[in-house]
Amino acid sequence: MRYFTMGLIVMFMTAGPLGRSAGAGGSVGLTIYAYIPHCPLTASGQTPKTGMIAVSRDLHAKGWGFGRRVAISGLGEFVIADLMHARHARSIDIVFQSHDRAVWFGRQKRAVELLAQTGDRPARGGPGARSPGKAPGRQLAFAPE
DSSP, X not given: OHHHHHHHHHHHHXXXXXXXXXXXXXXXXXXXXXXXXXXXXXXXXXXOOTTEEEEOHHHHHTTXXXXXXXXXXXXXXXXXXXXXXXXXXXXXXXXXXXXXXXXXXXXXXXXXXXXXXXXXXXXXXXXXXXXXXXXOOSOOOOOOO
């Protein structure tokens, strides 16, 4: 009985909020920053544009990979296309094209949901890209410019 109780304590201590909701369908509170592209390519090899986000490396390691879509409460749907610096944890950067809009957005805490994948392959194309013969589903709702 003693070992069983200790096992339960260890299990609950290691399963934090990120562990419970890192998969699709769960919502987790994250810090959202503004991101102004300074490089011509993201870590996924794409040109940064509106509708893309960068995720912290801890989220990326938990399955928040390139091409996956996330829904940010009050802002809409975005595509993961870049990684943040290693010093950030539990964070997301939203791409903005102007410095003024990025400053206006600032830093916010919001609920973020990793959306389920539609297939085994990652999404192709940019934000809002549609697969031929399929219904459009949710569209990107946030246009900062």
